[in-house]
Amino acid sequence: MEGISPVPREARPYQGQRAGLVTRLIANTVDALSVCAALLATYAGFNALLFLINPRDFEFATASALLSVTTALFALIVYMTAAWSITGRTYGDHVMGLRVVGRRGDRVWPPTALVRAALCVGFPIGLLWCGVSPSRRSVQDFLVRTSVIYDWRPRRAGR
Amino acid sequence: MMDIALGILVQARNRAVFLGHPLLLFMRPTARLVLRPPLVPRRLQAGTWLRTAADRGSAYRGETWHELDVVLDRLLPALLTEMMRHVNVTDLLQENVDVVSLAEEVIAKIDLPEIIRDSTGAVASDTLLGVRMHSISGDDAIARAVDRLRLRLTRGAVAPGVAAPVPAPDETVVVVSTGTDPPAGTR
Numbered sequence: 001m002e003g004i005s006p007v008p009r010e011a012r013p014y015q016g017q018r019a020g021l022v023t024r025l026i027a028n029t030v031d032a033l034s035v036c037a038a039l040l041a042t043y044a045g046f047n048a049l050l051f052l053i054n055p056r057d058f059e060f061a062t063a064s065a066l067l068s069v070t071t072a073l074f075a076l077i078v079y080m081t082a083a084w085s086i087t088g089r090t091y092g093d094h095v096m097g098l099r100v101v102g103r104r105g106d107r108v109w110p111p112t113a114l115v116r117a118a119l120c121v122g123f124p125i126g127l128l129w130c131g132v133s134p135s136r137r138s139v140q141d142f143l144v145r146t147s148v149i150y151d152w153r154p155r156r157a158g159r
Numbered sequence: 160m161m162d163i164a165l166g167i168l169v170q171a172r173n174r175a176v177f178l179g180h181p182l183l184l185f186m187r188p189t190a191r192l193v194l195r196p197p198l199v200p201r202r203l204q205a206g207t208w209l210r211t212a213a214d215r216g217s218a219y220r221g222e223t224w225h226e227l228d229v230v231l232d233r234l235l236p237a238l239l240t241e242m243m244r245h246v247n248v249t250d251l252l253q254e255n256v257d258v259v260s261l262a263e264e265v266i267a268k269i270d271l272p273e274i275i276r277d278s279t280g281a282v283a284s285d286t287l288l289g290v291r292m293h294s295i296s297g298d299d300a301i302a303r304a305v306d307r308l309r310l311r312l313t314r315g316a317v318a319p320g321v322a323a324p325v326p327a328p329d330e331t332v333v334v335v336s337t338g339t340d341p342p343a344g345t346r
Binding site for chain 1: 295305
């Protein structure tokens with residue numbers, strides 16, 4: 001007996017299969033929004049700190065657009081690298097029931113996760129390839145030999 | 160062997176029924192005559208005595224069962240308690256029954272995860288389930304559309320080359336028949 005599956009009945013046929021474009025797009029959108037929200041919260045917190053330190057001369061901190069975008073992309077890369085190498089899923093993946101796995105369905109190692117994250121952030125349009133690829137792999141997946149699978153279980157198999 | 164034995168038994172039973180039927184026809188009026196003889200007062204008839212004895216026996220049986228119930232109600236709990244003091248049922252079960260497998264089987268049968276999902280945060284999990292299933296349907300729809308497109312493109316690309324090669328006029332074609340007829344021959 002293989003144990004009790006926490007996956008709902010209707011999703012069991014898809015468990016472990018490679019995910020398609022729609023699910024991955026939604027997951028990535030959730031991730032981007034999450035990082036934006038986190039950055040905004042950090043910015044608000046930083047300004048609140050400035051206000052507490054010197055309320056009389058308080059002004060909102062300003063930064064150039066280039067610095068803001070660079071920070072956001074860097075934060076996204078760090079976040080994705082950490083998430084994929086630790087749990088195999090970002091928050092967006094968790095919401096959509098996805099997991100990033102290595103070549104043999106195992107964990108993604110931190111260097112691989114870093115390269116993948118950099119590729120995802122630097123060349124996001126590469127994701128669209130999973131819509132036309134028969135193996136449902138994006139350009140990033142082909143380059144670093146990873147896959148994104150449907151995995152509704154809370155933890156990785158075998159843990 | 161079993162079938163033979165059963166056949167013999169069935170045959171014997173049928174024969175007994177066949178022979179016993181006339182006997183029963185004879186016995187029934189005889190028994191009625193013995194139990195309820197005419198011209199004998201009803202209270203002195205054998206049937207009345209037997210009925211009275213049966214009633215008395217029935218009442219006695221009821222009383223006995225009741226008394227037995229009372230005794231068992233007192234005796235069994237004490238007996239079982241004493242037995243349980245000497246036997247560790249938990250150890251026995253753990254040694255002789257694969258409790259984990261049994262529990263997993265039961266939980267799988269009743270789909271406990273489904274029950275837990277239903278009972279906790281039903282709205283959120285239902286919404287999430289809906290979103291995930293819709294996105295999976297979207298994935299499948301895109302995959303199907305791309306497959307169709309690919310097939311169409313492949314056909315379009317292959318179509319000019321698909322035409323069967325036309326044999327040269329002096330080429331020999333061997334036609335092999337799959338039936339009983341001899342090969343149609345050559346031309």
